[in-house]
Amino acid sequence: MIRLKYLTLLLSIFQIVIVNTPLKGERVTGVVHLQNSNGTKEPLPYASVYWIERSKLFTTNSDGTFSFDREEEERVSLVASFIGYTQDTVILGNGDKEVQFTIREGMELQAATIVNKQQGSYISKITPVKTEVITAAGLCKMACCNLAESFENSASVTVGYADAITGARQIRLLGLSGIYTQMLDENRPIMRGIASPFGLSYVPGQWLESIQIAKGPASVINGIEAISGQINLEHRKPTAEQPLFFNLFLSDVLRNEANIASSLQLNDRWSTVTMAHYSYDPIEHDGNGDGFRDEPNGVQLNLSNRWLYMAQNNLQVRFGFKAFSDDRVAGQMGYNKETPLSTSIWGSHIKNSGLNGYFKIGIPLNSDNSQNIAAVADYSYYKMESNFGLKEYNASQNSLFFNLIYQNEVNEEHKYSLGLSYHDDKIDEHLKDYYQGSYNSLYPGRYESAASLFGEYTFTKDDKISLVAGVRGDYNNLYGWLFTPRVNLKYSFSDHMVFRALAGRGYRSANVITDNLGILSTARKIEAWGALKVEDAWTYGANLTGYFHLGQEEASLSFDYFRTQFSNQVVVDQEFDLSKIEIYNSVGPSYTNTYQVDFNLEPIERLTLLATFRYTDSKVTLQGQGLVEKPLVSRYKGVFNIQYATRMNIWTFDATAQLNGPARLPLFAGFGEYSPSYPIFFAQITKKFKNVELYGGVENIGNYRQNQAIIEAANPYDDNFNASIIWGPLMGRKFYIGLRYTLWK
């Protein structure tokens, strides 16, 4: 970097010296080519070449060439043209002595060739699976400290706290807990097993380029765990021309955060990106006066380095690692890491650390890459050490994942993939459960491995129909054979009306403690009834999206319906025995129906409106109660977002209103039967300067909070103490400011 500066300096000095030497003339020669519609080039005689500064016109010779003299420092802007053909403009740099022009036949032809180059980046209209994309611009709409906070404009994904203690965020997709959503990092499964409860907090929002949300079980290639959907994260790319990016953030409770990223292209083949994150919550804050911190205090550090190698024959290699450590203290005010565990104060100290490494290779088997082989290897280690009052929970996980995929694009219509896969999870867990003065140890960990075969066939016909059908068989050491069929269909009635439907099966092994982390922040005894079976569910869904002309851009209106039905679900029941948390295989039906409407409009230039509404009907069979509404699942959510940007997004104003519907409260939680519905408002202003963006905003403008979020907060060792009944925000109004700096190559 420093060397580069010296070089620039040297060059400038050189330039000054040159400029001050007397001017000399030099000869410029050039040629004008005509590019035919089939791509071949030929010299074009009698074409006009116009020198703008000197208003001089030249005509090319019979071999398409021309020449003229210019002063050494003279500015030369040339336009080549020929009646009925396109123009080509070239501005000569100092010392340029040769110039080449290419002009083509008429405009229409040119437009046609350009369309063929179109990138598949606007997925929503193209992919067979309905995919909601949150782009970099969308991610910047919110302060988005981490992944959990990136979904505030989405009604599809609801984010809430897992409990009132740990700060762990939980998402819900299709009305189901985030554990049923498969999380992918560039198509590698992540946040599995005990890594799931805090996983979202360990993905800094500023590291991401985009997030893709697909509802329902999508492809079988990445495993069997997607039941309610897949969320794929795309990180900053090694190929981005951003040698330096940093971001600083500060909130009114003095949470401070720094992110730094650097993408470097070492040569044509090698590129790398390095990302680092630091955040610190220094202040104990108790806004609702219940004696407990509203959010934990602590320090988090994350580091990642990713490499990409691209050979000329399209062979690609990607590898990298990610490491993090997080140390957080929560619970009653005044509790700290050194405080001995006793019944005089209720505190929680949670230490999480983890490491992930991966290697991917894509090998083309023929010149047009229509046949290729891809292999993925991934290893993750995760460790959690914690106490919740007197309960202690320590766990570690080692996971391995291999995937080998052969893809063959037979022609434009038919494509198929075949593959082999293996995964291996070793989870060690020890819960020292404190209950009414005595300790009881539980070891819910497991060793699970599975070897799998899968195949997926894609049929595409003229952008009108596409069908993806996949099957997968997994031989699992705990559950035997698991068979997973999935199908996705897309049909375009016209350019303006797209229909999609899907059906598929998914499975998942429950991690009873970490999937329900809140149960540790209760005074209850945790009890599992016998051996737990694999969770097994079918999801069906349909979507109709219409695009129509209204306002500036194409407006869209979309309707969704999804249903997930469990054959077996591991149920965590707090209502059967009020002194216990009961965990059992479902004893009757468990299902969720979700209906959603999304509407996007740009009524005038640079003003965008987004309105979306979701209704969820979620039922579960509880022991002794029969089929009841699932507790703490809000019945509806509405989101209204309005954004206005001045020309070139120099200023961006953004406001979001959310209306969160009522949720059934467990029988013991008082308040009557349902939580109230409540609105939340967010606003943010961003100003763009050269290389720098400044932003400031407010979250939860109305300062809405769930009062008395913790039951028996005054007596945390009382039998009724419970911090897991959360349906609303724990933090009140929050102000923040931040800056983003980008150095472009």
Added chain:
Amino acid sequence: MKNIVKAAALIFTLLLTFSWAGAQTQEGKNKNESQVLFSVEIDCASCKQKLEAKLPFEKGVKDLKIDLEEQTVWFLYDNRKSSKEALVLALKKLGYSAKELKPKGEATGVEKR
């Protein structure tokens, strides 16, 4: 609840005011403003991001639209402070060669200048 409604009302009023003001200036195109459409070989989202970060701060640039599908860059600029050539040069500095696209029906060739 009252405060919430007030806050919401305030935000929406502000946004509508801004957008209305924006719409007014949009219509107020004057004789010092010219526009030009270039064909630029730009095919990646991050390339677009780069141009959107850099070009607004070129002298005289008033508005900018980049279309990845059509591979075009449209400028609205102050013709006292900038010119088509300066814009071509600005794109060239960022590593992109630009070719002007004339709206259909207008004669090509430079004789009209």
